[in-house]
Amino acid sequence: MKLNEIRDNEGAHKKRMRVGRGPGSGKGKTAGRGVKGQKSRSGVAIGGFEGGQMPLYMRMPKRGFNNANALKLAEVNLWRVQDAIDAGKLDAKAEINGAALVAAGVIRRVKDGVRVLGGGELKAKLNLVVWSASAGAIKSIEAAGGSVEQQRIAAEAKAAARVAKREAAKGKVPPAKTPLGDANKVSARAKRAAAKA
Numbered sequence: 001m002k003l004n005e006i007r008d009n010e011g012a013h014k015k016r017m018r019v020g021r022g023p024g025s026g027k028g029k030t031a032g033r034g035v036k037g038q039k040s041r042s043g044v045a046i047g048g049f050e051g052g053q054m055p056l057y058m059r060m061p062k063r064g065f066n067n068a069n070a071l072k073l074a075e076v077n078l079w080r081v082q083d084a085i086d087a088g089k090l091d092a093k094a095e096i097n098g099a100a101l102v103a104a105g106v107i108r109r110v111k112d113g114v115r116v117l118g119g120g121e122l123k124a125k126l127n128l129v130v131w132s133a134s135a136g137a138i139k140s141i142e143a144a145g146g147s148v149e150q151q152r153i154a155a156e157a158k159a160a161a162r163v164a165k166r167e168a169a170k171g172k173v174p175p176a177k178t179p180l181g182d183a184n185k186v187s188a189r190a191k192r193a194a195a196k197a
Contacts, residue, residue, distance in 0.1 A: 126144070
């Protein structure tokens, strides 16, 4: 074998189609685009357009609701945290938060926060500081002698305090809660009932 005899296998390299190069090529003149019309021009992107008829994607029913303000939480199961501790990537005695989980390779990124789920068995005593945790995860962590600090609870308390402060500044008093609902609404119902009687 010589260098000038080395070549690809038959069919391994296919030449691209060169359009608009005369009638002998089979793709001359209109270059395979047919005759005139919208699709023969460049820059056409019809996609789901159906000639003015209501397109399929608009005829199909829509389901559910996408909350634009929903938090993107990184979810992690207890077994993954336990595996990281067993491998020596996480220190069980130190505080475990989102940054520590990322550094240990348990999660890829924190996003808006970390949510701990109760999947798997936990043996180590942990001190977790996360956005939120499921009821099963909290039960397992506390059973192992650990603790969970949920940042969500603190954030909700701050938000409630802000709302109360804003309402107080306007001179409004938040309605007192009763077993039947807001006191203002209950009194209105009572007045209507008395008027009918």
